[in-house]
Amino acid sequence: MSLQSTPFKVAIPDSALETLKAQLKGAHVARPTYEASAAAGGRFGVQREWLLEAKARWEDGFDWRAQEARINQFTQFTAPIPRPNGSVLKLHFVHERATNPHARTILLLHGWPGSYLEFLDVIEILKKTGQYNIVAPSHPGYAFSDPPPTGEDFGKEDVADLMEALMQGLGYTSYAVQAGDWGAAIARMLAVKYSSVICTHLNFIPVPSSPPQIDSNAILSAEDEAGLARGRDFIANGRGYSDEHRTRPATIAFVVSSSPIALLSWVGEKFLSWTDEDPVIDEVLTNLTLWWLTDTFPTSIYPYRDPSGNATDPKWFIKKPTGYSNFAKELLPSPRSWAATSVNLTWYRYHPKVKGGHFAAMEQPKLLAQDLCEFLDQEWPSK
Amino acid sequence: MRGPITLKPEPFIPTFSDQELAGLKADLAGARLPRPTYASSKPEYGIQSEWMAKALDRWKNGFDWRSREAGLNSVSNFMVDVPDEAAPSGSFKIHFIAEYSKDPNAIPLLLLHGWPGSLIEFIETIKILRKSTSPAFHLICPSQVGYGWSDPPPLDRGYGMYDLSRLMNTLMCGLGFESGYAAQGGDIGSVLARIMSVKYDSCKVININYMPMGPVVDSPESYAGLSEREVTNAKKALRFASNGRGYGQMHVGEKLRDWVDDPLDLDVVLELVTMWWIQETFPTSIYAYSELVSGVGAWNRDPALYLTKPFGFSSFAEEIASAPESWAAETGNLQYYRYNERGGHFAAKEQPQVFASNLIECFGKLWPGTK
Numbered sequence: 001m002s003l004q005s006t007p008f009k010v011a012i013p014d015s016a017l018e019t020l021k022a023q024l025k026g027a028h029v030a031r032p033t034y035e036a037s038a039a040a041g042g043r044f045g046v047q048r049e050w051l052l053e054a055k056a057r058w059e060d061g062f063d064w065r066a067q068e069a070r071i072n073q074f075t076q077f078t079a080p081i082p083r084p085n086g087s088v089l090k091l092h093f094v095h096e097r098a099t100n101p102h103a104r105t106i107l108l109l110h111g112w113p114g115s116y117l118e119f120l121d122v123i124e125i126l127k128k129t130g131q132y133n134i135v136a137p138s139h140p141g142y143a144f145s146d147p148p149p150t151g152e153d154f155g156k157e158d159v160a161d162l163m164e165a166l167m168q169g170l171g172y173t174s175y176a177v178q179a180g181d182w183g184a185a186i187a188r189m190l191a192v193k194y195s196s197v198i199c200t201h202l203n204f205i206p207v208p209s210s211p212p213q214i215d216s217n218a219i220l221s222a223e224d225e226a227g228l229a230r231g232r233d234f235i236a237n238g239r240g241y242s243d244e245h246r247t248r249p250a251t252i253a254f255v256v257s258s259s260p261i262a263l264l265s266w267v268g269e270k271f272l273s274w275t276d277e278d279p280v281i282d283e284v285l286t287n288l289t290l291w292w293l294t295d296t297f298p299t300s301i302y303p304y305r306d307p308s309g310n311a312t313d314p315k316w317f318i319k320k321p322t323g324y325s326n327f328a329k330e331l332l333p334s335p336r337s338w339a340a341t342s343v344n345l346t347w348y349r350y351h352p353k354v355k356g357g358h359f360a361a362m363e364q365p366k367l368l369a370q371d372l373c374e375f376l377d378q379e380w381p382s383k
Numbered sequence: 384m385r386g387p388i389t390l391k392p393e394p395f396i397p398t399f400s401d402q403e404l405a406g407l408k409a410d411l412a413g414a415r416l417p418r419p420t421y422a423s424s425k426p427e428y429g430i431q432s433e434w435m436a437k438a439l440d441r442w443k444n445g446f447d448w449r450s451r452e453a454g455l456n457s458v459s460n461f462m463v464d465v466p467d468e469a470a471p472s473g474s475f476k477i478h479f480i481a482e483y484s485k486d487p488n489a490i491p492l493l494l495l496h497g498w499p500g501s502l503i504e505f506i507e508t509i510k511i512l513r514k515s516t517s518p519a520f521h522l523i524c525p526s527q528v529g530y531g532w533s534d535p536p537p538l539d540r541g542y543g544m545y546d547l548s549r550l551m552n553t554l555m556c557g558l559g560f561e562s563g564y565a566a567q568g569g570d571i572g573s574v575l576a577r578i579m580s581v582k583y584d585s586c587k588v589i590n591i592n593y594m595p596m597g598p599v600v601d602s603p604e605s606y607a608g609l610s611e612r613e614v615t616n617a618k619k620a621l622r623f624a625s626n627g628r629g630y631g632q633m634h635v636g637e638k639l640r641d642w643v644d645d646p647l648d649l650d651v652v653l654e655l656v657t658m659w660w661i662q663e664t665f666p667t668s669i670y671a672y673s674e675l676v677s678g679v680g681a682w683n684r685d686p687a688l689y690l691t692k693p694f695g696f697s698s699f700a701e702e703i704a705s706a707p708e709s710w711a712a713e714t715g716n717l718q719y720y721r722y723n724e725r726g727g728h729f730a731a732k733e734q735p736q737v738f739a740s741n742l743i744e745c746f747g748k749l750w751p752g753t754k
Contacts, residue, residue, distance in 0.1 A: 026413055030666040034538050150421050249422040251429030251637045257417035298417040305428075 003169030005077040008092060008144065010068050016293055017064055020260060024059045027261040046269045054264055057281050067286045074120060078144060081165045091166055092144035093137035096127050102383045104376060105172045107163065108136040111181020112300055113267045114359070115143050115290055121365030131382055137166060141299030143290055148302055155306035160189035167196060176380060178372055180204040180360055185309030191318045199321040199379040201372050203360045205311050206332035208235060211341040220335055223352060227333030234331045241266070245304035253298035260292050267291065274358035276329040311342045323347035323375035325368060329357035347375045384487055390557035395462035395478060397455050397532055403661050404448055411443045430637045438636065442653050451654040458482060458509055462532070465557065467550050471537050475550060478532040479525035482509055486519035490750050491560040493551060494524040497570020498668060499635040500729070501655060502526045507735035518747050525554060529667035531658060536670050543670065544571070548578040552585065561585050565746050569593040569730060574682045580692050588749045590695040590719070590742060592730050594711050595620045595704035596680040613707035620680055620704035635659060642728030644701035651732070683714050690715025695745035701727035719745040
């Protein structure tokens with residue numbers, strides 16, 4: 001083991017929390033419009049009523065210290081990770097090492113607008129089994145990890161290389177990866193580039209149009225059609241934010257960082273529109289408080305202008321055994337046969353009625369953990 | 384000839400109170416800027432940290448709203464209630480600039496701003512056109528619903544381009560121009576002008592300065608026969624569609640930087656954002672965009688909006704994208720075309736002399752009354 005890991009605990013100073021409160025109190029909320037009214041039904045984004053409720057709760061009632069105490073029940077570290085160009089980037093991560101010497105190792109990769117917090121319930125479940133070593137990092141630019149260097153057009157492969165270096169540095173020469181959102185692109189890159197990756201489990205394999213390998217006359221199930229319709233709607237109506245991230249990341253960073261209400265709107269909206277059932281407001285506020293206090297937003301959106309690691313790019317086809325947990329309310333659920341053109345699909349489960357969407361780990365930790373364990377028992381059985 | 388006037392405009396002095404200006408100053412004092420990123424040092428990714436810090440500093444110290452306000456008040460401003468079926472109270476309050484000619488044959492000309500615009504963009508042009516004698520003009524320049532001192536759109540229903548166009552026609556007819564008027568627009572103003580030409584008999588002729596159409600089919604054949612300049616300007620439309628329209632599914636300062644030829648004076652930018660901030664018009668101005676998901680270019684190619692009445696196209700070299708004359712002619716009865724080497728998306732503001740001369744030529748030629 002070659003990394004110099006330093007134990008880490010989240011400890012936000014009182015002054016920072018007081019400043020946030022003052023910023024919330026002074027924050028301006030846009031005047032009412034039709035688009036933000038109940039009459040528009042959320043079609044145009046965050047509704048004013050929800051925003052005012054969330055703002056009021058954030059100012060008074062939401063208890064960061066209680067959340068912080070819970071977060072600190074998990075063993076966290078920071079470590080400087082060496083990079084191929086000779087520089088060093090500090091990563092923050094949860095690391096729960098099992099006492100069982102034959103434990104299998106899992107790397108959990110979050111996405112946008114996520115954080116390692118999404119995985120805490122899953123980590124707790126996995127930890128209880130005693131069978132896994134668990135590593136859940138914050139991506140560069142998120143939470144307590146260093147941001148990407150400002151002089152460099154840092155991209156997804158740089159992230160993947162860092163994650164491999166992290167795992168090697170922790171002494172893990174073999175590991176499995178679980179991921180969704182853009183974490184899935186990193187998982188893909190790790191699986192393709194590094195022999196240390198044994199298998200991958202993904203809850204996000206977006207193949208929105210019929211791949212060339214598939215007979216275009218093949219009949220799809222009603223579930224598959226429904227999933228594709230969801231995907232088409234997302235592509236047509238739900239991707240404005242990603243165009244902005246991709247083309248004008250500098251501008252949008254100024255906008256979203258200008259007040260906690262800006263963050264609550266731009267990012268908070270995704271916690272509502274991308275989940276099956278609306279999460280409890282405190283869950284949204286925990287994530288947003290972390291983001292606000294670490295000034296994560298500006299340095300979280302670099303992946304959007306990097307098209308690499310795409311699920312439909314043959315260069316990034318995953319040859320290693322891959323499991324796909326397909327939640328019906330994901331943004332871009334793919335038919336099993338289509339997903340199988342993007343990965344060596346050896347395990348598949350569709351979740352039709354369960355209340356899970358894009359934030360599967362947060363919304364359905366038991367199910368996701370169960371799926372993951374089953375998949376690992378199949379592809380990487382314990383000794 | 385000006386007919387009966389059925390609306391009741393009142394003289395209006397656009398101004399902000401000391402209290403409103405103090406509120407803005409307090410908001411600015413609390414403003415914080417995020418940490419720099421790789422992207423914030425690159426102009427292609429939007430506003431740069433350096434510009435932002437400079438603009439914020441100027442806005443806090445040195446920018447003088449009162450002198451800008453004096454500029455706005457150097458033309459004649461009015462407020463009027465315009466009846467409309469979409470208005471919750473039965474009518475929308477519209478702020479507009481009006482400069483009437485003494486010439487009874489003057490062309491009534493409606494000037495339509497876009498986003499992120501305001502009627503201020505037209506002030507220099509108005510001062511030039513009000514001196515024109517052949518032709519002479521009655522100049523009407525409103526602040527659209529949701530912008531500036533005009534009423535916001537209704538809270539209980541959607542509101543879009545066709546609604547606005549209807550309102551603008553009611554305004555012009557109510558000001559005595561039912562027998563005929565001309566309209567000019569850029570940005571979404573160009574969509575309004577197109578709709579008005581198609582739908583309202585009183586709208587006789589239009590000039591637009593924004594036609595960012597792509598080809599009907601994106602193939603090399605579509606570009607055959609075009610000059611190099613025409614191809615370059617047309618292709619910007621495709622780049623804009625893939626790269627520059629993220630805002631549309633959003634940032635005022637950045638657009639005022641990106642879409643111009645020579646950079647606008649910083650105080651011009653700050654004037655606009657001061658109005659937008661104090662009047663909270665950002666939320667009430669972007670309703671147009673839910674309809675414009677397909678882009679203004681697609682509206683130009685909509686067969687339902689084919690222009691059978693004469694229209695003119697004033698093309699500016701540094702516009703976001705500009706179709707060749709031949710493609711513009713595919714969308715209607717193109718009777719005037721002029722290419723201008725200087726000026727961009729905010730042409731009226733950037734090049735008032737050139738802009739005004741385009742309109743004098745265009746309407747001098749196309750207006751049915753001046754033969």
